[in-house]
Amino acid sequence: MTWCIVATWPFSLAGLEQAARGLQAGSSALEAAIAVARQVESDPEVDSVGLGGIPNLDGIVELDAAVMDGRDLSIGAVAALQHCLSPVLVADRVRTATAHQMLVGAGAEKLAAAMGLQRASLLTDKSLKAWQDRKAALEARQSVPVGHDTVGIAALDLDGNLAAATSTSGIAMKLAGRVGDSPLAGSGFYADNDIGAAAATGLGEDIMKGCLCYEAVALMRSGLDPQSAAEQAIRQLHRRLARTRDHVGDMALVCADRQGRIGAAANHASFQYAAAGPGQAPAVRPAPQVG
Numbered sequence: 001m002t003w004c005i006v007a008t009w010p011f012s013l014a015g016l017e018q019a020a021r022g023l024q025a026g027s028s029a030l031e032a033a034i035a036v037a038r039q040v041e042s043d044p045e046v047d048s049v050g051l052g053g054i055p056n057l058d059g060i061v062e063l064d065a066a067v068m069d070g071r072d073l074s075i076g077a078v079a080a081l082q083h084c085l086s087p088v089l090v091a092d093r094v095r096t097a098t099a100h101q102m103l104v105g106a107g108a109e110k111l112a113a114a115m116g117l118q119r120a121s122l123l124t125d126k127s128l129k130a131w132q133d134r135k136a137a138l139e140a141r142q143s144v145p146v147g148h149d150t151v152g153i154a155a156l157d158l159d160g161n162l163a164a165a166t167s168t169s170g171i172a173m174k175l176a177g178r179v180g181d182s183p184l185a186g187s188g189f190y191a192d193n194d195i196g197a198a199a200a201t202g203l204g205e206d207i208m209k210g211c212l213c214y215e216a217v218a219l220m221r222s223g224l225d226p227q228s229a230a231e232q233a234i235r236q237l238h239r240r241l242a243r244t245r246d247h248v249g250d251m252a253l254v255c256a257d258r259q260g261r262i263g264a265a266a267n268h269a270s271f272q273y274a275a276a277g278p279g280q281a282p283a284v285r286p287a288p289q290v291g
Contacts, residue, residue: 001158001159001160002156002158002259002260002277002278003023003024003029003155003156003157003158003260003277003278004023004155004156004256004260004261004262004275004276004277004278004280005019005020005023005029005032005033005036005153005154005155005156005256005275005276005277006153006154006155006254006255006256006262006263006264006273006274006275006276007036007151007152007153007154007199007254007273007274007275008149008150008151008152008153008199008200008201008252008254008271008273009149009151009201009271009272009273009274010272010274010284011040011043011045011046011049011149011151012036012039012040012151012153012273012274013274013282013283013284014039014043015035015036015037015038015039015040016036016153016274016275016276016282017276017282018035018036018039019031019032019033019035019036019153019155020032020276020282022035023155023157023158026157026158027157028157028159028161028163029070029155029156029157029161029162029163029197030067030069030092030155030161030163030165032153032155032157032163033067033153033154033155033163033164033165034067034088034089034092034165036151036153036165037065037088037151037153037165037166037167038086038088038089040151040167041065041085041086041087041088041151041167042085042086044124044126044127046149046151047126047127047130047172048148048149048150048168048169048172049149049150049151049167049168049169050063050085050086050087050122050167050169051085051120051122051124052122052123052124052126052127053122053127053168053169053170053172054127054130054131054134054169054172054173055123055127055128055131055169055172055173056170056173056174056175056176056178057135057138057173057174057175057176058176059123059128059131059135060082060176061082061122061123061127061169062080062081062082062169062170062174062176062177062178063078063080063081063082063084063087063122063167063168063169063170064077064078064079064080064081064087064166064167064168064169064170064179064180064182064183065077065078065081065087065088065090065091065165065166065167065168065182065183066078066088066091066102066164066165066166066167066182066183066184066185066188066189067088067091067092067095067163067164067165068163068164068165068185068189068190068191068197069095069161069163069191070161070162070163070164070191070192070193070194070197071161071193073191073192074095074096075095075101075102075185076091076092076093076094076095076096076101076102077091077094077101077102077103077183077184077185078090078091078094078102078103078104078108078111078183079102079103079104079105079108079179079183080104080105080108080176080177080178080179081104081105081108081109081112082105082109082122083109083119083120083121083122084108084109084112084117084119084120084122085117085120085122086117087108087167088165088166088167089115089117090103090108090111090112090115090117091165091183093111093115094108094111098111101185102183104179105177122169130172131172131173134172134173135173138173148168148169148170148171148172148180148201148202148203148204149168149201150166150167150168150180150182150188150199150200150201150202151166151167151168151201152164152165152166152182152188152189152199152200152201152254153165153166153199153254154191154196154197154198154199154254154255154256154262155197155256156197156256156257156258156260160193160258161193162191162192162193162196162197162256162258163191163197164189164190164191164197164198164199164213165189165199166182166183166188166189166199166200167182168180168182170182170204171203171204179204180203180204180205180207180208181200181204181205181207181208181212182200182204184208185214186211186213186214187200187204187207187208187211187212187213187214188200188204188207188213189213190213190214190216190217191217192217193258194221194258195217195220195221195257195258196216196217196220196226196229196255196256196257196258197217197255197256197257198212198213198214198216198217198229198230198233198253198254198255198256199213199253199254200212200213200251200252200253201251201252201253201271202249202250202251202252202266203249203250203251205249206237206241206248206249206251207237207249207251209237209240209241210233210236210237210240210241212233212234212237212251212253213253215233215236215237216229216230216233216253216255217229217255219232219233220255220257225257225261225263226255226256226257226261226262226263227255227261227262227263227264227265228263229255229263230253230254230255230263230264230265230287231263231265231288231290233253233265234251234252234253234265234266234267234290234291235265235267235290235291237251238251238267238290238291239291242291248267248291250266250267250268250270250271251266251267251268252264252265252266252267252268252271252273252287253265253266254273254275260277260278262275262277264285264287264288265287265288265289265290266287266288266289266290267289267290267291268289269289271286271287271289272284272285272286272287273285273287
């Protein structure tokens, strides 16, 4: 068997390097995906995920996260979770220890407390200053909330198991309670051992309109390799939205299949991703722009 791992954005590289070593040593795909997400969640320099994430309009950091195990299609997700340093761990606990697939707000916080995770402030001096500056710009009608940089991971382990994970603090300056694509199965992530896995990043309001990750996996099911599937999924959703709208939000996608092949694409030029596999050292790569 083979292995591979792919994750959105250069800020995932440090976690991916560690996860790649784990996969080579026999770690599961789900463990690897969660490890990458946790590393990014704890990095205060990343202003779009976890600690140091720019708050919502009310100055509160609200987190969304999810995991999916391709072996049995089990899913765990949390949304609008506050005061938690490891939302992806809470998402996985939803998957393994409840009869549900998603918990939100106070319910997700209650589960985090039951896990022994201490409440924590996610604001840093840097993110608070960014919020204050953006709040002033919004009040002066000089800016509007824009797309955001979710960490999304797709992984394959040596046993042939696939998994996906996501974590984000969502769009900066969003309305309280706003939930994007990241914790929604089929939109922000999907994994099926029979086919492949995918994870998305970008403007969730647009990604949700095409169930982007499920579409990418469905295209792999039809016979496309992950790179072709990523490009086709992005292209067809972008073109569908562009037919009736003046502007389409940023969207990007990473994919992996059961053969250990990876793919990535975006409808904009700035998307980069990190990937590793046998004979491929962990590295950041540019994704092709399609649309």
